[in-house]
Amino acid sequence: MSDTPASAAARGWLEQLAGALERADVDAALACFGPECWWRDMVALTWNIRTEEGREAIGAMLRAVLPTARPASLRLVGEASARDDGVIEAWFDFETALGRGHGHVRLRDGLGWTMLTTLAELKGHEEPAGRRRPRGVEHGVSRGRRSWLEEREAHVAAFGESVQPHVLIVGGGQGGLALAARLKRLGVPALVIDRHPRPGDAWRSRYRSLVLHDPVWYDHLPYLPFPDHWPIFTPKDRMGEWLEMYARVMELDFWGATECRRATPDEAGGGWRVEIVRDGRPLVLRPRELVLATGMSGLPNVPSFPGAERFQGVQMHSSAYAGGGAWAGRRAVVVGSNNSAHDICADLWEHGAEVTMLQRSSTLVVRSETLMNVGWGRLFSEQALEAGITTERADLTLASMPARLVERLQKTVYEHVARIDAPFYDRLRAVGFLLDFGEDGTGLSMKYLRRGSGYYIDVGASDLVADGRIGLRSPVEVVGIGERSVRLSSGEELPADLIVHATGYGPMNGWIAQLISPEVAQRVGPCWGLGSGTAHDPGPWEGELRNLWKPTAQPGLWLHGGNLQQSRFFSLQLGLQLKARYEGLPTPVYRGPAARA
């Protein structure tokens, strides 16, 4: 088999780098990289999730990690490809002292431009799948052997009572369940608790018209993909069914109707003392590791408008909105203009309410159709699958782009979006709707990563706004609430029987403050956001989601969250970190040059 030119170049580069790494010759390794370069490592070398930017930072990282991580045997996987602009892209596999990993590199002018290394498995602790799958029964008959059901029932009776979980996962949405599935396969005893009775109830309890805004190819959970007739946009109750089934067939330990009251670091032994209430019964759990999978949003933001207590109608936060059935012919005001606000306005309109949206600041709107074509399509679509881009390959491709490059690329994408959907945006502007593509024009993905809010993926409500079927006031603030009205900064007084505060959520780290303590929340610092210095995402720049899926400043405390793609992909990275600790493997965490000084 003869190499293509691109493969030959990639193979040569990998050999050169591998040699330098194996000799722990950092200067020789740095000589493989160009003047602009990034090395993103996920757990494989740093036991952290970090992007090193520039040769100096990469050098500092390598000097710190090479002695223990010992990356080696970098081997090209498949053929490298040459892009039109001359950049060569290549997949590779590699080993470290403790594990095996997948990597990706982009070469520009023969030098490393972007580099990704991710941990895929720990040696000697591979998942029991495929040729390693269990037999399910030991052939041969012996007295006292237990059936699967008897084993399972005995485990369920003891777990969390006489047998403590190693990992406690608070929150049983897609994040908690995906992580629990990873830990199950990795053999780490984990318990998921959720205040809802059944897995999937967090989805079921949302407003009736909710469907996932991301397409099915993006949404698979680990190990058990949706069947190929699954709809592109999963309705929320169907998602609830899937999650409930998932927890059962993956044999997850899930306690529903269970609330986490308080978690306290156990200073003596390490680990945690966690007070919970299960089905009304108080109980103390003593897990070694605590994962908050309570959602990337914190607690609901309910603004306190003057006069709110006098209101004679019904007021609620968007998270409590169930459906518009009761509001036909009545007047509803929705405060806010992001995803929930749009969906709720549409739902109220569908049910015959007279509904007005109050836009307080500009919103990023992008048509779902457009997002599929210019956004996900290349990686997450039938076309991508037919081109051989599996879900795992797509996830790693996403991961291969450092955030700074994503910013650069997304700007171009949204210039394109503005052009192709100009008539759509013109119609919204014509009714006074304030639009943005992020303050630096970098679009939806960056807004999502920086602040997790400020956008609407249009699945139909924008038409209603543009047509005036959903009333709009913009820009406007609520200055007070009357007995049957909302008073606006414009001076207008809007009659209202219903007020829905689609005013978002507090920061993710509010969960830490609430469940552990404000001091720990303070020490851990901001969660989510890249440190971009844009609105709601103060610096300094980190280039990775802060505190997500990696060690925090609080030993034994982990955060897991995000959409289904993130839940799927990062559950493996987080799962491997927890597995390594469960097995007592050395996990020296690299926290950057400053931390080592």
Place this chain on the structure above:
Amino acid sequence: MSDTPASAAARGWLEQLAGALERADVDAALACFGPECWWRDMVALTWNIRTEEGREAIGAMLRAVLPTARPASLRLVGEASARDDGVIEAWFDFETALGRGHGHVRLRDGLGWTMLTTLAELKGHEEPAGRRRPRGVEHGVSRGRRSWLEEREAHVAAFGESVQPHVLIVGGGQGGLALAARLKRLGVPALVIDRHPRPGDAWRSRYRSLVLHDPVWYDHLPYLPFPDHWPIFTPKDRMGEWLEMYARVMELDFWGATECRRATPDEAGGGWRVEIVRDGRPLVLRPRELVLATGMSGLPNVPSFPGAERFQGVQMHSSAYAGGGAWAGRRAVVVGSNNSAHDICADLWEHGAEVTMLQRSSTLVVRSETLMNVGWGRLFSEQALEAGITTERADLTLASMPARLVERLQKTVYEHVARIDAPFYDRLRAVGFLLDFGEDGTGLSMKYLRRGSGYYIDVGASDLVADGRIGLRSPVEVVGIGERSVRLSSGEELPADLIVHATGYGPMNGWIAQLISPEVAQRVGPCWGLGSGTAHDPGPWEGELRNLWKPTAQPGLWLHGGNLQQSRFFSLQLGLQLKARYEGLPTPVYRGPAARA
């Protein structure tokens, strides 16, 4: 791309045959076949499942079906392969007037030896999967649109009450559920009823130690394969969980706790009048098509031994045996020596009972391990998957062998088995266990297809028999039952606190007699069995399972059953026949030359 010699030969042959078929030149088509030849068609040409044996039978079939079926465009798929013995094997796709199909051919000396044609889909009625998957939500908001949950709830409330199912499936085991899933994707309204409360309960209610005797690769249900950590041998309760989950996420219409009392052909309008009792409430259903998926076994065979009514211990048929928990230190006699008898003896021994097996006639025993290596391994294993043999490909490969050839090949396989497991068989013979490999030495698969009984797949009980931990009397008949004993034809009187009659089941067509009428059962004739003329499978030779998955002598009556592989594979063939009738497509059934005379 240049052909390999095998591909060139296959391509040339397919072109020649396609030309003859397209010209409806039967003689030219027959000239493509060798002196020994079979053409097995599944629904594609004959709207039936038949194996034509020899040029004459193939000629009769082609003359009858070519004018309407119009097979054409036979195209090689992938590369053909040449076996060591010179036989060339090739996959091909083709079209008919109404559908598209997959085929397989073996060429010997350049002429057709075995030919398979199967229907894969109906033109214009393709399953909504992949690029055809539904969106799940119509973007754009309109008043009165219903959410997925509202649609589903409305459907569930009306279905079987104000809206009649087109197909009623009696029996919700793997067969009924797999067929319901096919029909769901094909858009044919189908209702499954089962006397157990939940899907999977038929498995759950069996004896505690039961695990599937077929390996996981053989057992996937359509559309939703087991994840890759699923154990090789699925424990029965876990199978129950999977089936319950399957019914939910596939959105099947399943009525549990529902008994079918009587089904009557509706002479006037076609279709059926079916009396059922659902949760205690009598109801009449009026489906167009009735599928009995009540299992390949009929009603339990409970022999009436003289004195049975006087017995002071506990007697039961094997189907009612739940577990040996109550029998420690007590004396159990199990009548029979096939799968259930062995499993139940082992379970009783595990629980400390003193157990004796009564073997009445010789039994085919094959070690599970051996079966995996010499039987399933080539098609259903990790190795097969790694070699690119998908489940669908494996199913079609199985289907590509006419029964006569399977007999020939299996004889060789079991000569091999007898050699490699000689010490194992010697140990069984030493304690007096009577062994056979079928009366003509053709082994397990043929015994399964001919009579569905007479064998044990050893997962450990044989060791207990050989060691004497399970007592054995053989050959022996029960001649009577005492108050606390079983009297044997040998003159021995065995003390007994428990008697389990592992005496098998009546014929499948007993279900027709019971649920419809003895007259209809008589008209339909034997179900299952190939007509081999061996024990429990009287002739004449049919070379296909009788009355399974194809039109019966009773219009609108269908039988579906068998193991998981059969449930998966044949549910598509049966589903397509039901779909064609639902859509009113012409489905002229070819029943052989005699039937046309």
